[in-house]
Amino acid sequence: MRFRKKITACLIGMATVTSLPLFGQGTNSIRLTLEQCVAMALEQNSQVLNSQRRLKVAESNVVTARATLLPRITTSVNSGxxxxxxxxxxxxxxxxxxxxxxxxxxxxxxxxxxxxxxxxNSMNFSLNQTIYDFGKTYNTLKQSKATREATEYIYESTQQNTVLLVYQSYYQLLQSVQLLEVAEEAVKQSEEQLKRTRSMYEIGAAALADVYRAQTTLGNDRITLLNQKTAVRNARYALNIVLGREADAPLEIVDVGDAQPGEYDLRDVLEKAYSSNPDLRRFKAEMAAASHGLKGAKATFLPTIGASVSYARSNDDINKVYSGYDKNYSINYGINLSFNLFNGFADVANVERRSSEYRIAQESYNERRRQIRQEVLQALDNLKAAQEIAEINNENLISAQEDLRLAQERYRVGAGTLLDVITAQVNLTRARSTLVRAKYDIKIYEAQLHARMGILK
Known part of the structure; x- marks a missing residue:
């Protein structure tokens, strides 16, 4: 499944749409490129920050699990x-x-x-060390390490999803702004047509119904313009939230270039997605964690062997506690074996829980793999369709411009109707809007494809 993206000529047809390098709210707005927005989101987005904190928790859990391998040393001093x-x-x-x-x-x-x-007065020093527990401690440590690895992939996935949201929100804001320009151009055309129709009515060259029809068209275009202004504000709010800012914070963004998308082969894309997607690697790590957890749970049915030693000193006279070490002391040391005979089937339930966790992680991996294939197919299909729409609509735009010019000329000389002019205006506005949507849809779908492949930066 290979296709080439061709939209070079499409953007030439956008000449009738005003292109601004910046889109914003005023002089107090900050001006950000797409790369700056991505960097800001990775530093300030709440989801990214919380995922980073969860990673630190997982790293602390590894330290806690490793501590069970080391001896436990305690000391106490009493005086009263x-x-x-x-x-x-x-x-x-x-x-x-x-x-x-x-x-x-x-x-x-x-x-x-x-x-x-x-x-x-007394002082005590004790040391306890687990000698062998049939792999329970080691499997607990391995489980915590695998869980940390899974958390790292969750953090990577959160970053990837956040970057994708930035791309989508950024392009949607640019798209909304250019659609606003299309709506403004439509209002301008309707105003000019209303003036021409009134002038023709005043000299008897047009009917009063044409004036009313032109007024209605202008009103509808103004409503569309108001709705599009709201869409621009909402798109800016959405981008601000992704960036970790207040929704109504001032914001300007720089328009992106018209770089050509690349070529994609389904097999290559899927291979890259399966090997690099952080979600799949996360579920693999969770499967490993559940496997080690299951081994550790089974080890609880076996005894634990440990050793301990303690040294204590006590006397009514505090000076004798901390001097004359050949007297006033006691030493205890030995090896112990503990075996849990019955704890209300808690160990059995723990084994079942760990086994279920493994199956859950395994099924989640298989499901996510199927979802990735679906998302890749959808992204490729959407990308190809958007390209074809842009190519077709580039020709439609040229035709719609010429059709409007001819309809206006025919109406001016009395050979056409106002309905023909209005229809041509609607077709031109639709062609402009479709081309704008296709332009940024291509970028959005390609970003989605890169995200599924795990290469979106």
């Missing part, structure tokens, strides 16, 4: 005073012997214990 106030307690106190049995006789008496106060 234990104080207990006086207490009264009933005790059985021996007071004599039974003369008959010889047994000791006890009597309850209230004993007052004096309050006590003592210092306590």
């Amino acid at each position: 005073v234990f104080e207990q106030g006086p207490r009264t307690t009933l005790f059985d106190v021996p007071v004599g012997r039974d003369p008959e049995t010889g047994k000791v006789i006890y009597e309850q008496q209230e004993i007052v214990q004096q309050g006590i106060q003592r210092n306590f």
Whole structure:
């Protein structure tokens, strides 16, 4: 599927449409090229900024996962005073012997214990290290790395989509401005035709109905002009939002050149899209993350082997805690094995969840691959159709201009009707509008194609 884009002659027909290098709102507006708009959007667009922040979160998660491979070292220092106030307690106190049995006789008496106060001081140092957990820790680390990679592709995709939005909004604003010029030209023609019709009516060369018909045509063209002014404002609002600015911020943009689009082969385009599209690479990374997550989830059914050592010192005298290290200490060390016998089927549910996540990522990859093929086909078809429309309409524009000239001349000499003139004016306006739309539609469709290929800059 190969075709050549040919619109060289199309733009010559735009001579009747006023071309301005700048389109804006006033002297306080900033003037931006397409490249400057792209750079601004990549720095200020909210979606890009949030995607960048999510990437930082994913990088932090990798650090957190890596930490489980390293020993966990803790230390604590305590120093304080234990104080207990006086207490009264009933005790059985021996007071004599039974003369008959010889047994000791006890009597309850209230004993007052004096309050006590003592210092306590201690320090503790402990180290714990997982020795082997059958791959759970390593797979968790691999999962976090794959998730970070997927997040990187999401960031790349967000940038690509934002750049595409800039291209589309930029071209749509230029398109709206040139359509506004077409509408202004249509109003100007209708005003001139109304003047001519009134003059002819005053000398008896035209009917009053022609005057009313010319007035109606002018009114309709003015309505179209008002609607197009609104379209220009809305297009400027949309571009400002993509750039991360307030919708009504002053903005001027520079018109782009009329560079010829290139040639595209369906097989080459699809090959490039499948290999470079960040969405596909993202789903591949998510599949890898889910696979590692599944392995880690299965490892929870196996025991975990660890080692630990702790060293502690304590004494009422704080000086003895931090001196004389051959006394007042205790050391604990050993190897431990932990095995989860039952936790309410949480591990089973975790395995099922990880397995479902893998299948979801796999299906998302396949679906996105099909969507990319569809989008490439649509972009190529739209691009080819827009080119052909531009080529056909270039001839239509020349014919419409000549048709209007002849219709006006026939009407002036009484050989034609006003309806012929109005019809010719409508055809000319339509031809101009169609050519403007085709000019920027070609650029928009090519930008969409480049975005699908992952090469839009």
